[in-house]
Amino acid sequence: MGNICGESMITSELLKNRAGFEENLRKLIGRPILLIELDMFALPCGCSGITANMRGLEVDDLEVFEPQLLPVIKEMAANLEVKPTVTFARLVPGSSIVASLNWRTLCPRCYPEFARGEGKMPRPDLYLLQFERRK
Amino acid sequence: MKLFVPSPGHIDSLKELLKAKDKIYSIFMAGSPDYIGTGRSNLASPQLEDIAAQTEYAHKNGVKMELVLNSSCMGGRQLTPEGYRINHWYVEKLVDMGVDSIVVADPYLVETIARDFDVDVVVSVLAFVDSPQKAEFFEDLGADSIVIDSNVNRHFDVLHAIRDSVDCELKLLVNEGCLYRCPFRYAHFNFFSHAFGPEPRPNVLDDYYYLKCLELRIDTPELIIKSGWIRPEDIKLYKDITDVYKIGGRTHFVEWILNCVNAYHNESYEGNLMDLLDCPKDLKDLFYIPNKSLGGVLEKQWMNCKKVCKKCGYCKTLTNKVTQVYTKGGTEFEALAPWETFAVKA
Numbered sequence: 129m130g131n132i133c134g135e136s137m138i139t140s141e142l143l144k145n146r147a148g149f150e151e152n153l154r155k156l157i158g159r160p161i162l163l164i165e166l167d168m169f170a171l172p173c174g175c176s177g178i179t180a181n182m183r184g185l186e187v188d189d190l191e192v193f194e195p196q197l198l199p200v201i202k203e204m205a206a207n208l209e210v211k212p213t214v215t216f217a218r219l220v221p222g223s224s225i226v227a228s229l230n231w232r233t234l235c236p237r238c239y240p241e242f243a244r245g246e247g248k249m250p251r252p253d254l255y256l257l258q259f260e261r262r263k
Numbered sequence: 264m265k266l267f268v269p270s271p272g273h274i275d276s277l278k279e280l281l282k283a284k285d286k287i288y289s290i291f292m293a294g295s296p297d298y299i300g301t302g303r304s305n306l307a308s309p310q311l312e313d314i315a316a317q318t319e320y321a322h323k324n325g326v327k328m329e330l331v332l333n334s335s336c337m338g339g340r341q342l343t344p345e346g347y348r349i350n351h352w353y354v355e356k357l358v359d360m361g362v363d364s365i366v367v368a369d370p371y372l373v374e375t376i377a378r379d380f381d382v383d384v385v386v387s388v389l390a391f392v393d394s395p396q397k398a399e400f401f402e403d404l405g406a407d408s409i410v411i412d413s414n415v416n417r418h419f420d421v422l423h424a425i426r427d428s429v430d431c432e433l434k435l436l437v438n439e440g441c442l443y444r445c446p447f448r449y450a451h452f453n454f455f456s457h458a459f460g461p462e463p464r465p466n467v468l469d470d471y472y473y474l475k476c477l478e479l480r481i482d483t484p485e486l487i488i489k490s491g492w493i494r495p496e497d498i499k500l501y502k503d504i505t506d507v508y509k510i511g512g513r514t515h516f517v518e519w520i521l522n523c524v525n526a527y528h529n530e531s532y533e534g535n536l537m538d539l540l541d542c543p544k545d546l547k548d549l550f551y552i553p554n555k556s557l558g559g560v561l562e563k564q565w566m567n568c569k570k571v572c573k574k575c576g577y578c579k580t581l582t583n584k585v586t587q588v589y590t591k592g593g594t595e596f597e598a599l600a601p602w603e604t605f606a607v608k609a
Contacts, residue, residue, distance in 0.1 A: 147591040159482060160588040160605040162549045183474070183545055184481030225474045 142166055145207050149180065152200045157189050168208065174235030178210055185226040190217055190255055201257060205231045214242050214259045221252040264498070264506050267291050267329065267434065268524055269513035272307025277317050279517040281324045286528040289327035289363065292513060298353040299332035300460025302368055302389040302452040304514050315360040327363040333387035334456035335368045342371065351379070358382045370404060377405025388413060388436050389452050393421065395428035408432035410509060413439045416491035417565045422504045433505040437493040437527060438512065440540030442479070442486055447472040477543055484550060484602060485582040492540055494554060495526045497561045511541035551587040551599050
């Protein structure tokens, strides 16, 4: 365990934010939730963002703590200079499992897929935490 | 002590592993997923020529080679004329190249391989042999060796009963960290058998069973303590049952495997118990359970445990006492905190 030498400014920020976000979730939820991997990504369609692969986070936690979670989620995006159009949890459908949290700046092609519909769950595996609709 | 040691499946890892050949009795690895497959996740897909080269290399170094074909579900394919022919052909090739033993979970394969081939047939831990009656059944089918269901690793009455009932070799899987009496066990291994068996393979994004298992342990880490793993220091207590031990972990780096080999060979480990457990490997970066802090617990408690956890509470108390949680991992401020700091329910 521990930090390794040679990381760049970006990876050093990721390490710091991984630990900080995990700590905030643990304080909020009262379990030693594990943020097993924090990634920044860019997709061929033009979407980009952050993925936090989680272990031990449950759908109930999102439902109960959503108001308290949102500022923590926003803080992480701001720290990493990502302005997400949508923030969502990816679930294992039909179960209590939250596989990951995702901050995504949507490209014009993907935006309509999220914009259609009003509910919290546009797909059985997605739970929307935040969505910024275009005016 | 005979140690059976996992290999990720390619010649480079085998060469690294055999730098510790004095401590290794046999290597085991999976075969090609295109035939019988395997009941656990797997990294390599060695073709017959790769297996032949690795078998030869192991033998040159005085180490045996075991092939694991322990799919727990083949969808009935093994019973079709085509399936029988293909499986039979594959096993014949393995035997011809000098593989010393073949591990299978399906009783049908135990019987056919024992009858038709001159090779040791090993009953996989995925055949769930947890009683003397099952052990006798498999021995009568022709098994030369049985890997006992790790659920009974701490049931010494059952282990002795099995030892007294059969003459064949018994093996204990020492470092499987699966949930005690895991409710996912059959479904999970059947899923793996299809995912790491012949086409068509399911295209699964998230392994529910694995993620649920982790969720349960993060919520209730005493489930880690209750698993059937055997500490290196406790091997001595099993010596009247067997001297043959299997280390799980064929999806790990060689460095990790050799750390386990050294620990079990030396019958001692200073460090985190989680370093030794094959699964759940994600949690080694979450929990720190000093291996040495569990000294004497097997003799004092688990050897005679009635497994009525609700009435007992021993493992829960022990977990609260010894389990620590990594905080601020990956940063200069990384530290360990007692589990109770986080546990609302503790």
